Amino acid sequence: MTESTRPTKRGRQTLEAIDAAARKVIAEKGFLKMTVADIVKEAGKSPASFYNYYDSKEALLEHWARQFQSEARDRVLVAEESAPAEPWPRVQIAARAHWETYRERLAEMVGVYQLAMINDDFAKVWDDLCEEPIAGIARSVERAQARGYCPGENPRLAAEAIVAMLNQFCYEKLANGRAATVDDEACIDTLAVVWFRSIYWKP
Structure with a gap:
């Protein structure tokens, strides 16, 4: 537009x-x-x-996605500044934010995700949407490693794996008309537990 x-x-x-x-x-x-x-x-x-x-419908989606990118970037900055110091509540808050953002912006997330499979321009949009949470989680892995957690993990790869898990889980549970029947709290708790255990472990 x-x-x-x-x-x-x-x-x-x-x-x-x-x-x-x-x-x-x-x-x-x-x-x-x-x-x-x-x-x-x-x-x-x-x-x-x-x-x-x-x-076209692609133009509609691109307009939405660019708006969402700007809003998502601002949300990440605010969340990092206001997050508690302890890791478990930080992960709980972050998991809830990701789930609720995906639900709130379901059309953008599903549309860009699907179109990214066949359109190089939208593949770049999808990469941009994922980059903010990946960068934030990678920083959290580095902080955890400074406290003795997850020794030897590659922070960037760990963050990419966690974001891929978050996005695919949200897609499976919310897309294609399933959003109305989902137990939000159970899904958020599951995401938080899996995310937390991926980082906060020691040998």
Whole structure:
């Protein structure tokens, strides 16, 4: 969406309806199976209304993803500054933040993840989305190693493995219409335990 196609006050309601409809369809069907026809049918709008704001469903997703990147970067910085000193509550808070962010931004996460498999540009977007948590977890591994935990682990590789686990678990539990039936607290607890035990162990 360019500056020239940003909605006027009168058009904002239409754009919000289109975005809400696209999020619902992605959550139910996935991005790759979704069509513009699905979006406008769900929104109760005409195809012309969609193309007034987006050139394609890929353009819609890229617009969302770039917004999300900026917000995610800010959230990581705030979380690191306010996190408690002890490792277990830090991991609990971080696991909850990742789960809740994925749930809140399910359309972006599912859409970019699926499109990254077949589109180099979106593969780069996915890498960018993952880089912030990877960098943060790698720093936490280094801090843990300074206290005698997980000797010999490669901080970067450990962080990449943890983020891959987080994302795949969230995808399996929340995507394709499953989000409404999931026990959020049980899933967050499981993520936190697996994450914690991956780092905070000693020989």
